[in-house]
Every structure is written in structure tokens, then in C-alpha cells.
Amino acid sequence: MQIMITHGGMSRTRVLHVSPVSVVLSVMALVIATLALSGAIYHYFFLKAAREGWPVVSQLVKLVVHDESAQRDKVMRENLDAMAQKVGDMQARMIKIEAMGDRVSGMAGLKPEDLSGVTRPKGGSGGPFVPMTNPGYNELNGALDALAEAAGEQSDVLTLTESRLLESRLKTLMIPSSRPIDVAVGSGFGFRADPFTGRGALHTGLDFPSPVGTEIHAAAGGVVRTAEMHPEYGLMLEIDHGNGLMTRYGHTSKILVKPGDLVKRGQVVADVGTTGRSTGPHLHFEVLVDGIPQDPQRFLAGPNAKPTVQTAAGNSTPLGAEHR
Template identity: 50%
Template sequence: MHFIITDAWLAKSRAIHLSGTKLLLALLGLSLALMLSAASLYHWVFLTGAREGWPVFGTLVRLVTKDEFEQRDRYMRENVEAMARKVGEMQAKLLQLEALGERVSGLAGVNPAELRTTPGRGGALVSGHPLTVDELRQALADLDQIADHRVDILTVVESRLFDQKVRTLMIPTQHPVTAGHLGSPFGWRIDPFTGGSALHTGLDFQSDPGTPIAAAAGGVVVTQAWHPQFGNLVEIDHGNGLLTRYAHTSRAYVHRGDLVKRGQRIADVGSTGRSTGPHLHFEVLVEGIPQDPRKFLDAGANLQRLEVAAARPAVPPVVQRAGR
């Protein structure tokens, strides 16, 4: 395609040759320029009409944005309803946690009513109308307050249970000698040296020399010394006026002031002091008064049997069908 361009006085002329490719590119460029100009003009007119409230453009704006607003509102409403269901589930779980906390509080000797400083709110989140964001925010704030209160209760219960556990560990209920048999019991007997009646203030565990002796409970070693009658003696203070005595030992592994735990090896069986043979003389004193150690050791054995029974899986009862 040829174009001839001349000026107004026909003094000059210029010929332009356009091939098919150049003509196509020119048409595409012109079309793009027209589209951009039309879009810019439409955008300017549309925004101006919507901002100034022209009747026709205002109606168009409402028609265009109505569906978008409805979709956004529906999306937000669905999200709020889903969050409300989650809040209801959290409230139900908090109720279960409250019931569990009350049962554990009873085991710890804590009255849950004394720990309720604020009235609790519970139950599923049910409303007769669609929930608003403010209502959902208030429900979350209530849940946060209830959760803090539950944490306070369980913290107190944990402290009580820990105290009970410590007190249990400080009571001499573990056998000090596992390899051996019981000799002289607690009570009146014939003294083997004098032949007269005498009060035997402990238990004698006959065993081989060198047999390990374990602490019957945790505590502090208050005595590790030689005694004319008890020989090589170890005494442990368990607090609350409780003291255990381990006599006639051949060797001690602890010293005065040491902290020992339940079951720790503190000495070996021997025959030192006023003794007729290798054995452990074991005493339990409460406020300095000798007690029968059997009461403590039997209580520990019973507690251990209960713990073993509780750890066993429950066996479902066998249902027998009556014959026809």
C-alpha cells in the first residue's frame, strides 16, 4: 500500500510504502491507543458521576457493587458462625475441665467452692439471632477469664498434691532390707545378754553381712556415729517428728547433714555394738517415742498393692447367655 503526502502548496510530496505487516502493526497500535483512551475516559466519567451523585451513574454503581457487598457480607457471616461454633465447643470443653478439676480437687483435699472467686459461665454458645462481632469478642473475653480461673484452681490443686506426695515420701514405709527375714519383733522379750525381760524398741532383720540397707523414707541424716549399744549407727530425720534408726551396721555411706531419698543405700548390714550376730536393728520414733515399725511397713505394702491393682486394665465381665 502506497501513501503520497503533499503540502498545501504542492511544493513537496512524500511517498510512504506500507507492507502488510506494517499496516497490521499500525492498526493494532491505533486500536490499543483507542482502547486505553476509551477506558480512561470511562473511568474518569464513572468516578466523577459516582462521586457527584449523578442519577444514572449512581444506579450503575449500586448495581455493580451490590453483588460484591453481598458476597463479602455472606463470607463474613459464615466465618462468624464458624467461629461461634468453635467458641461453643471451647465452652463445652471448659465445662469438662471444670468437672475434672473438681474431682481432682476432692482428691487433693481442696474444696472447689472455696476457690470460686468469680461466677463461671458455661454451656454452648446459642443465640436466637446471628451473632455480631462484638458478641463474639465478648464471648472470647469470657472464655479467657474462665480459662485463667481454671488455671488458678489447678495450680492450687497441683501444689496440694505435691505437698501430699512429699509427705508420703517422708513417711518410712519402705523395707530397709529386702534380702533377709524378720527376727525379733517390736515389744517385750527376753534380753539375750541379761536373760531378763526388756522392751525391744524396733525390728531385727537378720541378713548376711554386707547386705545393702536402704533409707525407709527421704530425709536428712542427723546421726552417723559409733554408739556403745547400737554400734555403727545412722539416724535420719524425716520431719514432723519422724525419725528412723539403723543400728549395728558394718559400713555407712552417708554422713551427718546429707540429704537422702527413699530407697537410697545408706549402709550395710553388720554386727557392731551390742549384737549377737549380723542383722539390722530398725526403729521408728515419733517425737522421740519408739513406735512399732510394722505399722509403717505394712501401710507401705498395702499402698503398693493398691497402686498395682489400680494400674491393671479393667477386665470386662463375662456375660453368660441362658441356654434355651
Template identity: 50%
Template sequence: MHLIITDARGARTRSLHLSGARLALVGCMLALGFLLVAASLYHWVFVKGAREGWPVFGALVKLVAKDEFDERDKFMRANLDAMAKRVGEMQARMVQLESLGERVMGLAGLPASEVPKADGRGGALVGARNLSLEELQATLDDLERVAGQRSDWMTVAESRLFDQHIRKKMVPTHAPVTGRTAGSAFGWRLDPFTGQSALHTGLDFQADTGTPILAAAGGVVIAQEFHPAYGNMIELDHGNQLVTRYAHASRTLVKQGDLVKRGQKIAEVGSTGRSTGPHLHFEVLVQGVFQDPQKFLNAGSGKAADTVAAISRTPLVAQQNAPPAGR
């Protein structure tokens, strides 16, 4: 394109030559300028019209804003409904945990009535109507509070159950000699040496020399010595003034102060001391008083602790210094 520009008098002239590329560039710049001017004018007119309440422009702005608010409200409502559904599911889980917590509390010997409960604002409220943001926040706060309380109670129950488990392990219900039935029982009998009536303070297990002697419960070795009547003897302290005694051993494998586990081999059967043949003489003492070991051996794992408590409340049946009856 070739352009000739002259002034009014025609005295001066200028000529411009525009190629196709230059012409396209000029056109783009002009179009961009028009767009910027139009956008600025559009913005100024609509903002001014909305602020000053022009009849047409004000209505258009309100319509556009209403559509935007509706879309935003729809989006928020969809998210709130999804969150409310999850909260309802969480509250249903909390109800299940509440039932489980009551059973666990009962097993631990704690009052189930003190298990913290939710206030019931859960699934029914979510399903009945739409929750507001404030109601949803209040429900979440309630769930957090109850979950924290139940966590504390579960910790207490765990501690109580662990204590019961340890106590059961410390009760002599494990047979000190496996595969053998008890011989001479606990109680009054004719002494094999004197032929007179005497109290047999323990339970005898006839076995071959060298047969393993096992700890009836976990405890601490408080005595490992040779006794004129008991021979090679071991005493274990199980706590709560509960002691077991293992007599007439041919060989002892633990020493005073050792910690032993339930079922651990601590000695071997023999016939030392006041004995007529190889056997284990097994005794149980509660508060220094001889008790019938068979009651402990017969007690189930779930009743062992109750058995000890019941025996400790019964009248004393013999003094610790009663003469041991050999075999």
C-alpha cells in the same frame, strides 16, 4: 498508504507516506486515547450521577454497590461462622478440662467448688443462631479469662501434688532389709540378757552379716556413730520430726550431713553393740517418741502420709531415752 495534503489555495502541498507498521501504531494510539476518554467520561458521569442522585445512574450505582456489599457480607459471614464453630469446639474442650480440673483438685486436696467455670455461652449459642462479631469477641474474651484462671489453679494443684509426692518419699515405708521378714516385733517382751520384761523399741530383721541395709525413706544423716547399746548406728531425719534409726551394723557407708535417697544402701548388717547375733534393729521415732515400725512398713504409698499424721496424734508410747532391747 500515501496521503497528499494541500491548503485551501492549492499553493502548498505535503505528502505523507505511512507504512503498515506506522499505520498499526497510529491505530493503537488512537484506540488507547478513545479508551482513556471513555473511561474518564464513564467515571465522571457515574460518580456525578451517584452524588447528585440522577434517576438512572443513581439506581445503577446502588445496584453495583449492593452486589459488592452482598458479596463482602457473605464472605465475612462465612468466616464468622467458621470462627464460631471453632469457638464452640474450644468451649466443649473447656467443659472437659473443667471436669478434669475438679478431679485433679480433689486429688490435690483442694476444694473443687472453686474451680473457675465458663458462663455457658458456648456451643448452644453458636448452634442456635449466627453470632455477631461483638458476641464472638465477648465469647473469646470469656474463654481467655477462664483459661487463665484454670491455668493458675492447675499450677496450684501441681504444686500440692508435688508436695504430697515428696512427703510420701520422706515416709519410712521401704523395707530396710529386702527379702527378710521381721523377727522380734515392737512392744513388751522378755529381755534376752536380763530375762526381765522390757520394751523392745524397734523391729528386728535377722540377716547374714554384710547384708545391705537400705534407707526406709529419703532424708539427712543426723548421726553416724558407735553406741554402746546400738553398736554402729545411723540416724536419718526425714523432716516433720520423723527419725529412723538403724543399729548393730557391721559397717556404715554414710556420714553425718549426707543426703540419702529412699532405698539407698547406707550400711551392712552386723552384730555390734548389745546384740546376740547378726541382725538389723530398726526404729522409728515421731517427735522423739518410739513408734511401731511395722505400721509404717505396712502402710501403702497412698496412705503413708495419713499414717504418720495419725500416729503423731496418738498418745506417746515410749520415751526416746528408753533402754534399747538387744537380741
């Protein structure tokens, strides 16, 4: 870039050569100087005026600062109101969850004393839900802390309820209510004429006539207790279901599990045969409680049935009650 400087008359013309880099540096220097000057003026006049209370300038500064402060307060208030609305919604949902938790825990059989270590004591309370108006930060923080504590309590209650429901379901699975073979019963529980001697004798189980090799299913989940040859039951299988409850499968031709195995309800555990004291192929199925034979038909009535068991003293006790 060339800059020509001329004077009147016969004076000589001067030519200045300026490079682009010099122009850019000059402009940047000018901008920096302008900014520095503006900052100095702002600092000296406006801030000093605000501190010392100059008549005109201080009023302008106060108006600007007040407007900015009001704008910040407005934005903060709007945010706090929005948060308060969300906290109110969460409180309303938590009330519903607590009511639902109380109903579900009651259905699971949990008593108030079972929850004494989980939830806080509850006295009489109620009334309409009134959300907070113009809440502050501390109020919102306190409400969130209360919600977090209530959510933790409900989580513990639901965990305990789930555990109780699973325990109840496990007990149901351990009751022999499934038929080992889906055929009609040939001979029931009770006194009958012995097929070998013709004399009256107690038949301690149910007979399921089926061809040799028919699959036998576990009537409930449990642990295999015995799988051996017996002089009367033939090839015999016994499954322990806990709480003194056991099922026995007699006259089998083959046993597919061994002592100590964990079996599930409906699992194939043996095949029908005619071993031992038997007149033909069938399954002899028994249910015993504390070693006392029970009528299996009462258990096979369905999973919701509550069969009574015969104790050694001759008393009938609902299954699930305490046996001594």
C-alpha cells in the same frame, strides 16, 4: 520493520523504517492511554452519576455496588458463623474442663475456700448449652475474652491442684513404709527377754537377721542426721524425715552416707554388721516420732496404711495429725 506508503499514478512510494523498540513503546503508550481514558470515563460518568443521581447510570452503579456489598456481607457472615461455631465448641469443652477441675481439686483435698482467690464465686447455674445465633463481632470478642479468663482460672486451679498432689506424694515418700531389708523379721517391737541378761525389757525396734555386708536401704526419703558410733547401737545411722519423724539403723558394719546428705527411698545407705550391743549380724531398725519409739511394723504395712503413733502422754494419734 519497513512500512511502504504508495499513491496512485506515478507518485513516488515512501518507505518508513520502524524499529522493534519503537513498536513496543508505541503499544505501551496506547495501552496507557486507553487505561487513562477508561479511568477518566469511569470517574466522570459512573462516580459522578452515582453522586448526582443520574437516571440510568446511577441505577447501574447502585446495582454493582449493592452486589459487591452483599457479597462482602455474605462472606463476612459466613466467617462469623464459622467462628461462632468454634467458640461454641470451645465453650462446651471449657465446661467439661471446669467440671473435671472441680473433681480433681476435690480428690486433691482442696476446699472451696482454698480456691477463693483463684476462681470467681460460683452461684447456682446450669441449663442446656445454647450456642449464639447470628453473632456480631463484639459478641464474639466478648465470648473469646470470657473463654480466655476462664482458661486462666482453670490453669491456676490445675497448678494449685498439681502442687497439692505433689505435696501429698512427697509426704507419702517421707513416711518409712519400705522395708530396709527384704527378709523376715527376727525379733519384733515390744517386751521380750533381753539376750544378754535374760530379764524382760522393751525392744524398741525390729531386728532383720542378715549376713554381714548385706545392703540396707532407706525406708523413706530424708536427710541424714547422724552417722556415728554408739555404745549400744554400734555404728548407727539416723535419717530425719521431717515433722518429727526419724528412722534409726543400728549395728551396721559400714555407713555409706554422711550427715547432711539427702537420701531417697530405697537408696543403699549402709551394710549389715554386728557392732555395738549385738549377739550376731543383723539390722536393728527403729522408727521414732518426736523421739518416741514406734512399732515399725505399723509403718511397713504399706504406703496406704495410716499407722498410729504413740505420744509421750501415752495417747495414740494417727500419723499426719498434729502432735503437740
